[in-house]
Amino acid sequence: xxxxxxxxxxxxxxxxxxxxxxxxxxxxxxxxxxxxxxxxxxxxxxxxxxxxxxxxxxxxxxxxxxxxxxxxxxxxxxxxxxxxxxxxxxxxxxxxxxxxxxxxxxxxxxxxxxxxxxxxxxxxxxxxxxxxxxxxxxxxxxxxxxxxxxxxxxxxxxxxxxxxxxxxxxxxxxxxxxxxxxxxxxxxxxxxxxxxxxxxxxxxxxxxxxxxxxxxxxxxxxxxxxxxxxxxxxxxxxxxxxxxxxxxxxxxxxxxx
Numbered sequence: 001x002x003x004x005x006x007x008x009x010x011x012x013x014x015x016x017x018x019x020x021x022x023x024x025x026x027x028x029x030x031x032x033x034x035x036x037x038x039x040x041x042x043x044x045x046x047x048x049x050x051x052x053x054x055x056x057x058x059x060x061x062x063x064x065x066x067x068x069x070x071x072x073x074x075x076x077x078x079x080x081x082x083x084x085x086x087x088x089x090x091x092x093x094x095x096x097x098x099x100x101x102x103x104x105x106x107x108x109x110x111x112x113x114x115x116x117x118x119x120x121x122x123x124x125x126x127x128x129x130x131x132x133x134x135x136x137x138x139x140x141x142x143x144x145x146x147x148x149x150x151x152x153x154x155x156x157x158x159x160x161x162x163x164x165x166x167x168x169x170x171x172x173x174x175x176x177x178x179x180x181x182x183x184x185x186x187x188x189x190x191x192x193x194x195x196x197x198x199x200x201x202x203x204x205x206x207x208x209x210x211x212x213x214x215x216x217x218x219x220x221x222x223x224x225x226x227x228x229x230x231x232x233x234x235x236x237x238x239x240x241x242x243x244x245x246x247x248x249x250x251x252x253x254x255x256x257x
Contacts, residue, residue: 001040001099001100001101001102002100003100004043004098004099004100005098005099005100006096006097006098007024007025007026007096007097007099008024008025008094008095008096009022009023009024009025009091009092009093009094009095009096009097010023010024010025010071010093011023011093012091012093015075015158016155016156016158017155018077018078018079019075019076019077019078019123019158020075020076020078020089021063021073021074021075021076022073022074022076022088022091023064023071023072023073024071024072024073024074024097024099025070025071026069026070026071026072027070028069028070029069029070030069030070031066031067031068031069031072032062032064032066032068032072033066033067034062034066034101034102034104035066035102035104035107035108036066036106036108036130036131036133036134037104037105037106037108037127037130037131037212037253038061038101038102038103038104038105038130039059039060039061039062039101039102039103039105039127040059040060040061040062040074040099040100040101040102040103041057041058041059041099041100041101041103042057042058042059042060042084042088042097042098042099043055043056043057043098043099043100044056044057044084044087044088044097044098045087046083046084046086046087048083056083056084057084058084058085059103060074060075060076061074061075061123061126061127061130062074062126062130063075063126063129063130063159065133065137066130066133066134075123075126075158076088076089077122077123105127105251105253106131106212106251106253108131108134110138110140110141110143111140111141111142111143112143112210113143113208113209113210114143114144114208114209115143115144115145115146115203115206115208115209115210116131116135116143116144116145116146116203116209116210116211116212117146117148117198117201117202117203117209117210117211117212118131118132118145118146118147118148118202118211118212118213118214119147119148119150119193119198119202119211119212119213119214119215119219119223120147120148120149120150120213120214120215121149121150121151121193121214121215121216121219122150122151122152122156122158122215122216122219123158123215124213124214124215124216124219124253125149125158125159125214126214127212127214127253128147128149128212128214129159129162131145131212132145132147132163132166132173135172135173136166136170136172136173142172143172144172144173144203145172145173145174146173146174146175146176146201146202146203147163147173147174147175147176148176148178148193148197148198148201148202149163149175149176149177149178150178150179150180150192150193150215150219151177151178151179151180152179152180152181153179153180153181153182154179154182156179157177157179160177163175174201176188176189176197176200176201177189178190178191178192178193178197180192192219192222193219193222193223193239194239195239195242195243198223198239198240198243199243204243204244205243205244205245205246205249206249207249209249210249210250210251211224211240211245211249211250211251212250212251212252212253213240213250213251213252213253214252214253214254215254216254217254220252220254221238222238222239223238223239223240224236224237224238224239224240224241224245224250224252225237225238225241225252226254227252227254234252235247236249236250
């Protein structure tokens with residue numbers, strides 16, 4: 001989709017207190033068919049802080065099976081100050097939204113590495129879910145995948161049931177959770193992603209491993225250093241540098257919540 005295309009909203013489902021899945025309609029036999037680790041660009045007209053009409057664009061990651069026919073799902077966090085997310089939250093069923101893409105963040109190839117280490121924060125899980133689904137649904141892909149997933153609280157963990165089921169049914173997928181604010185029955189770690197968590201949960205530095213980091217800018221900065229302005233990963237800093245990962249072993253995908 002090099003040009004802007006209007007997609008019709010078919011369903012909307014709340015999955016957390018401030019997060020919803022929006023399902024957009026495709027032709028019954030059509031699938032989105034984009035590669036894993038990619039996003040779509042969404043464009044809409046909003047009223048800015050000066051009270052004027054303005055067209056803005058944001059990037060959102062489809063999270064449904066990319067081969068599914070007739071629809072695709074997009075996960076969006078609705079924030080009070082988010083002009084685009086507020087605009088989308090006001091859509092009625094049958095309304096349309098302009099999109100184009102995909103923008104591919106990683107040229108993934110089957111078995112390109114023996115072991116992938118994934119670090120996700122909040123809605124950064126969307127990129128990782130695309131990749132996990134692609135690997136686990138392909139019997140020819142033997143890649144080992146380890147996910148370290150940080151959230152504010154247990155209630156904020158998105159797709160936990162799905163991730164747990166994938167981990168139980170696929171020996172090549174492991175998931176470790178950590179929450180900043182603990183509550184109820186403790187499962188996994190507590191606090192921000194740390195060097196110790198990374199060392200215990202993810203593959204160690206090697207030419208056979210690749211670390212992918214996706215989430216809010218603060219998590220990216222703390223774990224591996226901010227991406228540069230050209231969208232490339234840039235140099236490796238933060239916790240991953242302390243542990244010994246090199247530039248070619250790390251990719252960053254920043255998502256502003």
